[in-house]
Amino acid sequence: MLAHQQQHITLPEGSIEKQTTTLNVGPTHPATHGVFQNIMELDGERIVSTEQTVGYIHRAFEKLAERRPLYQITPITDRLNYCSSPINNMGWHLTCEKFLGVQTPKRVDYLRVIIMELARISDHLICNSIVGVDTGAYTGFLYVMQYRELIYEIYEEVCGSRLTTNIGRIGGFERNFTNTAFEKLEKFLKEYPKVLKEFENLFARNRIFMERTIGGGAISAERALNYGFTGPNLRAAGVDYDVRVHQPYSSYQDFDFTIPVGKTGDNYDRFLVRNQEMWQSLSIIEQAYKKVQEFKGTDAEIFHADVPEYYLPKKEDVYTKMESLIWHFKIVMGEVEMPKGEIYNAVEGGNGELGFYLVSDGGRTPFRLHFRRPCFIYYQAYPELITGGMLSDAIVTMSSLNLIAGELDA
Amino acid sequence: MALTNQYIQEKLQEKFGDLVSNFEESYGLLSFEATVANNLKVLQFLYDEPSLQFQFLTDICGVNFPDDAGREISVVYHLHNLAENVRIRFKIFVPVAAPDVFTACNLFSSANWMERETYDFYGVNFVGHPNLKRILNVDEMDYFPLRKEYPLEDQTRIDKDDEMFGRG
Numbered sequence: 001m002l003a004h005q006q007q008h009i010t011l012p013e014g015s016i017e018k019q020t021t022t023l024n025v026g027p028t029h030p031a032t033h034g035v036f037q038n039i040m041e042l043d044g045e046r047i048v049s050t051e052q053t054v055g056y057i058h059r060a061f062e063k064l065a066e067r068r069p070l071y072q073i074t075p076i077t078d079r080l081n082y083c084s085s086p087i088n089n090m091g092w093h094l095t096c097e098k099f100l101g102v103q104t105p106k107r108v109d110y111l112r113v114i115i116m117e118l119a120r121i122s123d124h125l126i127c128n129s130i131v132g133v134d135t136g137a138y139t140g141f142l143y144v145m146q147y148r149e150l151i152y153e154i155y156e157e158v159c160g161s162r163l164t165t166n167i168g169r170i171g172g173f174e175r176n177f178t179n180t181a182f183e184k185l186e187k188f189l190k191e192y193p194k195v196l197k198e199f200e201n202l203f204a205r206n207r208i209f210m211e212r213t214i215g216g217g218a219i220s221a222e223r224a225l226n227y228g229f230t231g232p233n234l235r236a237a238g239v240d241y242d243v244r245v246h247q248p249y250s251s252y253q254d255f256d257f258t259i260p261v262g263k264t265g266d267n268y269d270r271f272l273v274r275n276q277e278m279w280q281s282l283s284i285i286e287q288a289y290k291k292v293q294e295f296k297g298t299d300a301e302i303f304h305a306d307v308p309e310y311y312l313p314k315k316e317d318v319y320t321k322m323e324s325l326i327w328h329f330k331i332v333m334g335e336v337e338m339p340k341g342e343i344y345n346a347v348e349g350g351n352g353e354l355g356f357y358l359v360s361d362g363g364r365t366p367f368r369l370h371f372r373r374p375c376f377i378y379y380q381a382y383p384e385l386i387t388g389g390m391l392s393d394a395i396v397t398m399s400s401l402n403l404i405a406g407e408l409d410a
Numbered sequence: 411m412a413l414t415n416q417y418i419q420e421k422l423q424e425k426f427g428d429l430v431s432n433f434e435e436s437y438g439l440l441s442f443e444a445t446v447a448n449n450l451k452v453l454q455f456l457y458d459e460p461s462l463q464f465q466f467l468t469d470i471c472g473v474n475f476p477d478d479a480g481r482e483i484s485v486v487y488h489l490h491n492l493a494e495n496v497r498i499r500f501k502i503f504v505p506v507a508a509p510d511v512f513t514a515c516n517l518f519s520s521a522n523w524m525e526r527e528t529y530d531f532y533g534v535n536f537v538g539h540p541n542l543k544r545i546l547n548v549d550e551m552d553y554f555p556l557r558k559e560y561p562l563e564d565q566t567r568i569d570k571d572d573e574m575f576g577r578g
Binding site: 054055060067223225227239241247342343345346353355376378379380381410 | 436437439441465466467468469471473474486488492495497499518519520522523524527531541544545546547548555556562
């Protein structure tokens with residue numbers, strides 16, 4: 001039986017007669033970078049047509065979420081875009097807070113901004129260095145991994161875990177940032193600019209890298225919008241849409257930063273936009289850290305909002321106070337009823353607009369929760385991006401789109 | 411002039427009259443309902459009308475209301491006017507017995523997979539879709555898992571051998 005019959009893939013008519021080659025790229029093992037399968041029709045090395053398939057690691061997040069109280073959904077969001085899971089966590093908390101009408105203190109907002117921008121840097125760092133790997137430059141990737149480690153150490157200090165962070169709670173953080181966390185942040189802020197500069201020098205004006213990426217996987221702004229592109233991929237095509245600016249959340253309006261945009265929407269522009277965004281994120285972190293330092297005395301102790309219905313009380317209070325014990329029990333058992341209604345809330349994720357559509361019928365768990373996963377939406381454009389190009393450019397295009405299989409498949 | 415929800419509502423009512431209904435505003439976002447037969451007309455109007463220009467499709471998803479006879483399945487569209495930075499939500503309701511909805515693929519390329527996903531989980535038949543087949547689940551699946559009639563596994567069941575997964 002032919003491969004395309006097994007997969008229920010419709011080949012372009014007459015492809016056999018036309019003497020093109022069918023090539024199966026993937027599926028790879030689920031433990032690797034991502035499980036992608038592309039069935040490509042090749043004329044020599046040129047791609048005539050492609051059909052991509054997804055769904056090899058679908059884990060029914062939306063169904064699972066219908067049985068879980070709000071705080072138990074946070075670990076699910078970790079596993080969407082796992083290169084920047086803190087952004088997903090924060091996005092979910094922000095959605096819940098908006099839905100429940102919780103006001104967070106400024107200090108919480110700023111701490112969140114620090115964590116989210118660190119996550120954005122680690123996300124872009126992976127993506128850009130992987131583009132490097134796929135164009136044959138492994139060194140950059142290995143080099144920057146050390147500095148992603150610094151970011152992960154900060155997460156570890158704040159929440160105890162590294163990759164799937166489950167960071168923060170509805171209303172704020174589970175504990176205040178320790179001095180060690182701030183020291184690690186300072187270390188990162190001190191060391192990272194030099195590294196980023198060096199990383200940039202390795203690639204940005206590198207002749208081989210430019211030849212490999214310029215013009216490959218290009219998309220016009222109009223097509224990108226029609227395909228629902230968001231995030232760096234859309235900005236690389238020249239549209240300055242950024243959720244952080246258009247619908248500021250977590251006090252992003254207090255910060256001074258620019259939205260880098262590209263022009264051609266090709267692999268090179270996507271690289272440059274991500275690179276610039278890392279500089280912007282760095283500047284945002286510095287501003288936020290300065291703002292956080294301005295809180296003195298008891299103000300510097302604030303790390304969560306006062307929401308007893310959703311924020312777990314202190315453990316010593318649970319043992320000594322009736323009220324706290326009740327709330328602890330209710331929260332842990334998921335016995336807090338939500339208001340009725342529906343909400344759509346979005347944050348600027350590592351690779352685009354990450355949206356949460358929550359429908360509540362007044363029960364204890366969401367009636368329906370839908371994640372708008374940016375890469376699921378823009379991966380549709382992949383055949384259009386690579387058709388007519390070389391097979392090796394298709395690989396670079398795939399990595400420069402920043403596709404995360406976990407997010408693709410929900 | 412900034413685009414207000416009030417203005418969008420007036421514009422839609424002027425054009426479609428009774429075919430659009432249930433206008434409500436939650437968290438600053440205008441939400442309304444249209445009849446199934448008109449979903450494409452509404453989308454096209456929102457897209458083309460010079461003062462509205464909702465040309466970015468943020469999301470399509472399904473919702474299942476098993477108790478609402480004749481309106482069991484809802485398809486929810488989120489649209490965005492990027493220039494004015496206004497979002498709206500628009501819903502249609504179809505009976506579960508005949509969940510036929512016109513596809514928005516010709517208007518938005520992004521609708522293709524969103525509709526496939528909605529079909530995959532809710533069985534909504536998007537009429538005119540170029541490639542309506544399952545996307546996240548296996549092709550052989552014969553039910554639509556996000557419908558409420560398919561409950562999650564009972565967490566207290568004891569008949570299952572889960573030794574290898576730490577539950578034995």
